[in-house]
Amino acid sequence: MKKILLSALAAATIITGCSISQGSEQKVSVEGNQEVESLLSQMTLEEKVGQMAQITLDVISKGDNVYSSYEPLQLNEDLVRKAVLEYHVGSILNTANNRARTTEKWFEVISGIQKIATEESRLKIPVIYGIDAIHGTTYTAGATMFPQEIAQAATFNRELVRKGAEICAYETRASAIPWNFSPVLDMGRDPRFPRIWEGLGEDVYLTSQLGVEMIKGYEGANNDISNPHKVASCLKHFLGYSVPTSGKDRTPTFIPEVELRERHIPAFKAAIDAGAHTVMINSGIINGTPVHANYDLxxxxxxxxxxxxxxxxxxxxxxxxxxxxxxxxDSPKEAVKLAINAGIDMAMIPYSYDFCTHLVELVNEGEVSMSRIDDAVRRILTLKYELGLFEKPVTDYKEYKAFGSEQYELAAYNAAAEAITLLKNKEGILPLSKGTKVLVTGPNANSMRSLNGGWTYSWQGDKVEEFAGEYNTILEAIENINGKNNTTFSTGVSYIETGKYWEETKDINSAVSAAKGSDLIVLCLGENSYTEKPGDLHDLTISSNQIELTKALAKTGKPIVLVLNEGRPRLIKDIEPLVDAVVQTYLPGNFGGDALADILFGKVNPSGKLPYTYPMYANTLVTYDHKPSEEQNKMEGVYDYESDFAIQYPFGFGLSYTTFSYQNLKLSKDELGADEEFTVSIEVSNTGDVEGKEVVQLFVSDHYASITPDVKRLRGFEKIALKPGETQTVSFQLSGRDLAFVAKDLQWTVEKGGFSAMIGDQKADFNITETKAFGPKDQIL
Structure with missing residues (x-):
C-alpha cells in the first residue's frame, strides 16, 4: 500500500597565487576544557595521531577486502581492535557496501565499535561517527527524506528549512550517529557543476540565511550538541568548491581575491558565527594550489x-x-606533511593506515610540530566532549519514538509542496480538473530514484527503489487523485543501468500512440540520480532522446505540461515553446510525487521560486547578480550582438494560481550615513481568487561604485500567506553596511552615492552620504 498523507494540507588577505607553507608554526590555537587538557597530557604521539585519522566502515567489517563487506553486515572485531587499539583511530564514517541500514543495525554496529574504544583502549576515548545526511538521514532505512537543498532553497522559507534540519538531526541520532556532514554552502553559480543540487542556489544572501537556519536545526539554538536530539554540523566544502573552470567536479578553478570574499566566504562566515562545529575542505584546486595544502586558506x-x-x-x-x-x-608522506601543516585536523583516509605511520614519522623528524598535532587533537577531543560521547557514546534507537513518524513525513511533504515552482502556465491550463484524461510519460514519471537524487539510501541514489517502494512516484500520485481509469502511462524514454551508471533507451512511438486517447500530456523529463564525478557532463542541454520525445508528442496537438525533475537546470530552449506549462520539481524527495500531483490538480497553490537563474544557452551561463556589461547587445541601433542577458527564467521567479500586486514602497529615510539603519516597507495584496503564498524579495542596486557594481543584489526576503483580497505590509530593516561590497583593497566598503531599492515592480531611490570601510572580517551577511 502506497503512503498517502491524509493530513497533507495541514499544517586576512587571500593570496591569488596561494603558497604552501612547509613547516609553518600554527599561530592559532584553541583552548580545551580541563578534561580535554588532562587527557591530552596523557596521550602518546601515536594516540594523538590516531585521533586525527578517520576510516570507512568497510575497513572494519567482515568481508574479503577493505572495500566491501559481506551481507548481512557484521563487524570484524579483530579489525576493529586493529583500528582502535593499534592505530588509535578516532573517527569512522560512511556505511558499508554503499547501502542504508536500519536503526537497529546502526545501534549494533556503533555499539560494537564504542565498546572496544571505551572499554579496551588505554584512555577510553570514544570514536566519533560521521555520515552524509544531507536531505534526511541518508543511510538509514525508514528515515524521512526531505527535498534536496536546492529545492529547500526554492521554498524561501526559513522555518521549513530549519524544521527539516531538526528532523534530520533527530533521526541521525536515532541511528546512533552524532556527526552530520551537512550543510552544503557551496555557491551554485555554475549550472554545469554536478553538485549544484546539494547547495542552496546562486545567491550569497539566500545561502547565508538558509545555511544559518540549517545550523540552528542541526545543533539547536544554543549549539548544545550534547542534546541527544542534535548533531554536530559540518560546513561543506571550504572554499570555492562549486565553481571549477571546466564545470566538472574536483577540477581547478581561478578565483580572484575580491570574488572569493564577495561570493564564497560570507555563507561560511555566517555559519561559523552561528556556531557550526566542523568544516569539510574543498577537494579542488584554487589558483594552482589544492585547498587541502593551502595554509593561507x-x-x-x-x-x-x-x-x-x-x-x-x-x-x-x-x-x-x-x-x-x-x-x-612527491610522495604520500610529503602529502601528509603539506596537509597537516596547512591546517587539516582530521584525515578522511579512508582505507589505509599509512597516514598514521607517516605523521608519526614527520613529527619525530621535526617536519610537523607537536603544537600542530596538539591543536588538532584538542579540537577533536573538544568536539567529542561537547557531543557528550564520553558520558553516552551511543544513543539508543528505542528512545526515538518519532523516527519516521507521520508528523515528520508531513513536514517533508510541506517542504516539497512549497519548493515546486510553476514557471509557465499558458492560458491558465493549470490546475487540472479531476477526470481529465491524462497521459503520464517520460523517464522521470515512475521513478522514486529521480525524485530523490543522490545521497539517498546510497551514494548515487541507485538503491532508492529498494528502500522507497512505499512512497508514490509522479505517476502513482496522479493516479491517486485522478483515478487509474483516467490516467495512462507510457514511458517514451527510459533510464537503464550500465557501467556508466545510467543511459537512456526510447520507445517514442508507443508514447505517441498512447497520447491519442488523452486530453492532456504530463511529460516528466530531467535526469536520473547522480553526484560528484559521475555527474560530470559535456553538454548541459537536456538529452536528445527527451527532446525527440517532446517534439513527437507536440505533433499530436495535445496540450503538454512539462514537469522538470532535475538536479541542475538542463537547457530546454528547443522544447519550451512546444509546451503549455512548465513545473520545476528539482529533487523533491519521497513526497515529491504527492506534492506535485496536489499542485497539478489545484489542492496546493504553488509558491516556489527559482534559487538560480535558469539558463537558455550554453554560452550564457550568467547569474542574476551579474555586471551591467553582460547586457550590451546593441550599439547605437547599428549592431545587434548575441551578448544580451538571454535566460530562460530569472532568479526568484515563480508563478501562482492567484495574482499578487505590490504598492506603496516606502523608505524611512532617503538620505543616510554609512552606519545608519533604515526601513524598507511594501504593501502586498492578493488580487486573485484563491489563497496563496508569496515570496517578497528586496533587491538593492548601487548606481555607481569604484568596482563595477552588480545590477542588483538580494538583501531581504519574506514568505507570506494571503487570502483573496487580503493586504499585508512587509518591512525590511537595513543599514548602510548591508549595501557594502568588497573593494580593491579587499575591505568591505559602502561608498557614497545613489542606490535603488526594488520589490516587485516598485522602486525607490536613496543616497548614502559618506564612504566607509568596515574591514575584511566584517563579512556583512
Missing amino acids: LTKLLKEELGFKGVAVTDWADIDNLHNRDKVA
Missing part, C-alpha cells in the same frame, strides 16, 4: 581571520590526492 583565513575553533576534516582520500592526482607532493 585553512589557517590564516579559516582559523585566524574567521575565528573557526572547530575541526577541519578532509574530504574522501584528499590528502592522498595531493600526491596521486594533483602532483604537489
